[in-house]
Amino acid sequence: MDIRxxxxxxxxxxxxxxxxxxxxQDPIIEAEAPARVRSVIVRFDPGARTNWHTHPLGQTLxxxxxxGLIQKEGEPIQPINPGDSIxxxxxxxxxxxxRPDTGMTHIAIHEALDGISAEWLEPVSDEEYSASPRSHR
Structure with missing residues (x-):
């Protein structure tokens, strides 16, 4: 047991x-092998965002x-709000x-495969980020 x-x-x-x-980022857990779980609280200032990326074993936010905003390649941007799980x-x-004018905090949960939990790709361009999100609820 490890209490932090x-x-x-x-x-x-x-x-x-x-x-x-x-x-x-505020780490929650990076379990040692053979466990694979990783979790972190991530705080984005207004306008901040990840690069495009993938996860070998998926991710829950x-x-x-x-x-906030989220987008799957080839699909429209979706708004996300407190209580939403993705x-x-x-x-x-x-x-x-x-969002451009509002910060967002989420918990990210994912697993590492052979020590890798994400493949980081190119930055999201300002043009991609500025595309209109679909209305929510």
Whole structure:
């Protein structure tokens, strides 16, 4: 058993090679093998977003604050809000982040395959990000 007390791990700035804008991460768990689970709280400032990416074993996002956007390659941008849970299938190319004028925080849960939990791809262009999201609910 490993109890990690609140505040014992510092917040870390997300790597700029995988994100646009200001993004902070607070780790929840990075289990050692043979376990594969990884989970992190991710805080996006307004306009911040991930690059396009995939996950070898999929990903679950659970929005806990603010308002965000998510897009699967080839499909329209979708708004996401607190309480929404999103399953992203293995290998599905996608991005997610905050709206232009509102920050967003989500919990990301995924598993590592051979130590790799994401394949990071190209940045989301301003043109792609600016496409109108579909109305929500």
């Amino acid at each position: 007390r609140s505040g014992s791990a510092p917040s870390r700035r997300a790597p700029s090679e995988y994100f646009t804008g200001s993004v902070w 659970h929005v806990i604050a603010g308002s 399953w992203i299938a293995p290998g599905e190319k996608h991005w997610h982040g905050a």
